[in-house]
Amino acid sequence: xxxxxxxxxxxxxxxxxxPGVGPKTAQRLAFHLVVSGKESMDRLIAALAEARDKVxxxxxxxxxxxxxxxxxxxxxxRDSSVICVVxxxxxxxxxxxxGAFRGLYHVLHGYIEPLxxxxxxxxxxxxxxxxxxxxxxxxxxxxxxxxVDGETTALYLARALKPLGxxxxxxxxxxxxxxxxxxxxxxxxLKSLEARREMD
Amino acid sequence: xxxxxxxxxxxxxxxxxxPGVGPKTAQRLAFHLVVSGKESMDRLIAALAEARDKVxxxxxxxxxxxxxxxxxxxxxxRDSSVICVVxxxxxxxxxxxxGAFRGLYHVLHGYIEPLxxxxxxxxxxxxxxxxxxxxxxxxxxxxxxxxVDGETTALYLARALKPLGxxxxxxxxxxxxxxxxxxxxxxxxLKSLEARREMD
Numbered sequence: 531x532x533x534x535x536x537x538x539x540x541x542x543x544x545x546x547x548x549p550g551v552g553p554k555t556a557q558r559l560a561f562h563l564v565v566s567g568k569e570s571m572d573r574l575i576a577a578l579a580e581a582r583d584k585v586x587x588x589x590x591x592x593x594x595x596x597x598x599x600x601x602x603x604x605x606x607x608r609d610s611s612v613i614c615v616v617x618x619x620x621x622x623x624x625x626x627x628x629g630a631f632r633g634l635y636h637v638l639h640g641y642i643e644p645l646x647x648x649x650x651x652x653x654x655x656x657x658x659x660x661x662x663x664x665x666x667x668x669x670x671x672x673x674x675x676x677x678v679d680g681e682t683t684a685l686y687l688a689r690a691l692k693p694l695g696x697x698x699x700x701x702x703x704x705x706x707x708x709x710x711x712x713x714x715x716x717x718x719x720l721k722s723l724e725a726r727r728e729m730d
Numbered sequence: 731x732x733x734x735x736x737x738x739x740x741x742x743x744x745x746x747x748x749p750g751v752g753p754k755t756a757q758r759l760a761f762h763l764v765v766s767g768k769e770s771m772d773r774l775i776a777a778l779a780e781a782r783d784k785v786x787x788x789x790x791x792x793x794x795x796x797x798x799x800x801x802x803x804x805x806x807x808r809d810s811s812v813i814c815v816v817x818x819x820x821x822x823x824x825x826x827x828x829g830a831f832r833g834l835y836h837v838l839h840g841y842i843e844p845l846x847x848x849x850x851x852x853x854x855x856x857x858x859x860x861x862x863x864x865x866x867x868x869x870x871x872x873x874x875x876x877x878v879d880g881e882t883t884a885l886y887l888a889r890a891l892k893p894l895g896x897x898x899x900x901x902x903x904x905x906x907x908x909x910x911x912x913x914x915x916x917x918x919x920l921k922s923l924e925a926r927r928e929m930d
Binding site: 534535536537538540541543544545547548549550555557558559560561562563564565566568570571572573574575577578579580581582584585594595596597600601618619620623626 | 734735736737738740741743744745747748749750755757758759760761762763764765766768770771772773774775777778779780781782784785794795796797800801818819820823826
């Protein structure tokens with residue numbers, strides 16, 4: 531690859547740092563960008579610079595925002611009695627895409643991962659406890675991922691929140707929509723059986 | 731998606747223009763970039779700006795380069811009697827990655843596509859004819875894609891180059907390395923049968 535112009539090589543190295551982008555994809559993207567012309571490069575650079583300069587974290591919920599508090603925290607139409615706790619800003623996006631939740635969010639910015647030295651104090655848990663202390667919040671939905679770190683974090687939060695007299699719930703486990711029983715893993719089948727519901 | 735901060739939304743729109751990047755991937759990339767922090771964004775912006783400012787086309791072969799003529803055209807160790815003709819700069823990269831070709835390249839910047847109004851005069855064909863007129867070139871390898879546009883372009887070039895007394899060759903057709911006959915399409919099987927070689 532010594533034949534790759536130095537400045538394209540550097541661009542490839544930067545693009546490789548993106549999630550899901552391997553060396554060949556990075557080269558393809560770099561070539562596409564360079565061939566697409568200066569105007570198109572200018573637009574991408576401007577968009578990156580604007581995002582870099584304007585986007586930060588909401589001081590209330592911890593979500594990405596270009597205003598503080600963020601548009602969701604500021605929205606009087608959202609139900610401030612329910613807070614959905616997620617690990618990352620991208621999880622907020624997943625909920626908003628689904629459009630099914632009208633309450634507020636709280637972004638922890640990670641999971642409790644003892645093996646990596648990430649304890650509760652590394653996450654935005656004090657901020658959550660402070661938010662619920664106002665008394666306005668009635669329910670906390672723990673929307674952590676259904677894996678070991680998600681479980682650990684949810685259990686910790688449930689123990690911290692329940693003594694405050696709050697309703698603490700967790701996302702349902704079960705078969706995903708459109709799933710095929712034949713391909714579902716054992717844990718999913720087990721959980722969907724445990725949590726079975728009577729049909730009306 | 732009205733909840734996406736405006737500056738992230740604009741970044742997503744720019745990222746969606748990249749090849750192979752759909753709306754969800756673009757959102758994932760944008761969130762990753764913003765969360766990765768200002769230093770990391772700065773490095774990507776700098777790499778993009780450098781590529782935008784420094785990379786252009788080689789005046790000899792038409793490949794992407796940050797010097798003119800490009801490093802390949804300038805390399806005295808390359809065999810200047812053989813020119814490999816490709817459609818796009820990314821094809822040069824594919825050959826260089828394989829490391830199997832030691833001659834020079836010529837990038838056409840497209841295929842002859844009559845239905846899209848792209849005729850021979852839109853491509854760098856005059857430049858190729860001028861290069862071979864020096865008399866130093868003995869062989870032209872037509873390395874266009876094995877599809878309709880690639881065939882059309884190769885046929886046109888063969889007709890233009892053969893009268894000049896040059897050896898004009900084309901990449902072999904056949905089964906790709908690691909292929910499974912069971913999954914190969916009929917045309918590939920047909921071509922690999924036609925071009926079968928005696929084993930020694």
